[in-house]
Amino acid sequence: MNLLVEHFMACRTPADFYRLQILTECDATPNDIASLSRYRTMLPPEVSAWSENIRAMMLMQAKTVQPFRRELISRNVALYTTRKEPDAPRDLLLAFCGLADRLQVPVPVVLQHLDGSRFDVLLLRDPSKRIYLQGVPDYAPDLGLVAERIRRDIDLAGYRSVRSIGTSGGGWASFTVGAMLGAERAVSMSGKPPGPTFHLVRMWEKRGYSLNDQHADFAIFERLYNSIPVRSTRLLAFFGAGHQPDRDGAEAFEELVGAVGIGFRGVDDHNLMFQILKRQLLATFFDRYLTGDLDEVVPPPGERLLDFSSLEPPAARPDPGTAGQQALNA
Amino acid sequence: MTSPAFLAMREKVLAAIEANPAVGPGSPAMLERMNDPARDCGFEELGFDSLARMEFCIFLETEFGITLTSGEVETRPSINAMAAYLAEASAAG
Numbered sequence A: 001m002n003l004l005v006e007h008f009m010a011c012r013t014p015a016d017f018y019r020l021q022i023l024t025e026c027d028a029t030p031n032d033i034a035s036l037s038r039y040r041t042m043l044p045p046e047v048s049a050w051s052e053n054i055r056a057m058m059l060m061q062a063k064t065v066q067p068f069r070r071e072l073i074s075r076n077v078a079l080y081t082t083r084k085e086p087d088a089p090r091d092l093l094l095a096f097c098g099l100a101d102r103l104q105v106p107v108p109v110v111l112q113h114l115d116g117s118r119f120d121v122l123l124l125r126d127p128s129k130r131i132y133l134q135g136v137p138d139y140a141p142d143l144g145l146v147a148e149r150i151r152r153d154i155d156l157a158g159y160r161s162v163r164s165i166g167t168s169g170g171g172w173a174s175f176t177v178g179a180m181l182g183a184e185r186a187v188s189m190s191g192k193p194p195g196p197t198f199h200l201v202r203m204w205e206k207r208g209y210s211l212n213d214q215h216a217d218f219a220i221f222e223r224l225y226n227s228i229p230v231r232s233t234r235l236l237a238f239f240g241a242g243h244q245p246d247r248d249g250a251e252a253f254e255e256l257v258g259a260v261g262i263g264f265r266g267v268d269d270h271n272l273m274f275q276i277l278k279r280q281l282l283a284t285f286f287d288r289y290l291t292g293d294l295d296e297v298v299p300p301p302g303e304r305l306l307d308f309s310s311l312e313p314p315a316a317r318p319d320p321g322t323a324g325q326q327a328l329n330a
Numbered sequence B: 001m002t003s004p005a006f007l008a009m010r011e012k013v014l015a016a017i018e019a020n021p022a023v024g025p026g027s028p029a030m031l032e033r034m035n036d037p038a039r040d041c042g043f044e045e046l047g048f049d050s051l052a053r054m055e056f057c058i059f060l061e062t063e064f065g066i067t068l069t070s071g072e073v074e075t076r077p078s079i080n081a082m083a084a085y086l087a088e089a090s091a092a093g
Helices: A003-010 A014-027 A031-040 A045-058 A107-113 A142-154 A168-180 A198-206 A217-225 A244-257 A272-278 A282-291 A321-330 B004-018 B028-034 B051-063 B072-077 B079-093
Strands: A069-074 A077-081 A092-096 A119-124 A161-167 A185-190 A233-241 A260-264
Touching: A003 A014, A003 A142, A003 A321, A014 A031, A014 A045, A014 B051, A031 A045, A031 A107, A092 A168, A092 A198, A107 A272, A107 A282, A142 A244, A161 A168, A168 A217, A168 A233, A168 A244, A185 A217, A185 A282, A198 B028, A217 A244, A233 A244, A244 A260, A260 A272, A272 A282, A282 B079, B004 B051, B004 B079, B051 B072
Parallel strands: A092 A119, A092 A161, A161 A185, A185 A233, A233 A260
Antiparallel strands: A069 A077, A077 A119
């Protein structure tokens, strides 16, 4: 029987189940979720309902499960790959999790929406909740050393290109480490430079952390980023247009390091990845902004608030006449 | 809503929110409201989602031996509603 299923069957209390569910959402591959689905009749109804929900999210835009496997590099760093030898050249995607140790949505859901034949994914997290201000625990103590360690652990020259994405607290790490490793592009989803929020400061205080004052403003990011000798990485800062803190964060990225801020209309919460996912556009979003030709897809200055319809293929877009009529009826 | 049992459970609910990495008050004003039993604060405005609900349940069970499901949190969507529910459940044995 599948090991994950065995672990679930050994759970006794709701807390046991929830711990394992959270771990699964943060670590699992799409195949792990598919396995849970195969054994669903052996699982408690709540666990089965949860795994089927994850599976449904995974399969919103694709029907075949992507065969990613997970190779643990360090406690908080894992490589997900579908590589078979010999294989065509691949791209490496660095992925920096947010405070909840995921990419705003469960990791297997994100993997399933990426092109597994093209990308290996190096997933990094900071479970200390210090939003990478002290690097990645048990891996490297600051972002510069994280970049150096990745160079040692991963054969970057063996990849066609490096790209980077980070959600929320991982956004600035995506920009910084992406640029340090010469990524072709780096994406931030609902990220901001590492100025502490009210919530974060309270959490750090309660945990007894002593982050000194140099960490307490945007300057650390600006200095670190601008100290990178060659800065050729294109930086894209996505945000929900109706969520003012994330809008401010994207604007700060624009001002500090010349990122291109791109907002999606109709999103007024922080979880932009989920908003894209629930519209069944996550694979399309990745195809466009992680894979596509940025010169074609990045809107010109002054037009950087997009509707989700801009992600839909032309054939799927509503006829302008019909759309206009719907707007009149609304 | 000021019985000792309610207030005791409210303290436990607050502790579970404080320990939850995914949620929290976004401003001093929200923190003040959170800490005032005469007022209330919705879980949604604190940023609760399915993950936060699971974390909340884990904390209550681990720290206080209170067994709760994510569904029960979803249907008692504020600090006071949850504290009242837990106080009632505790009284019922």
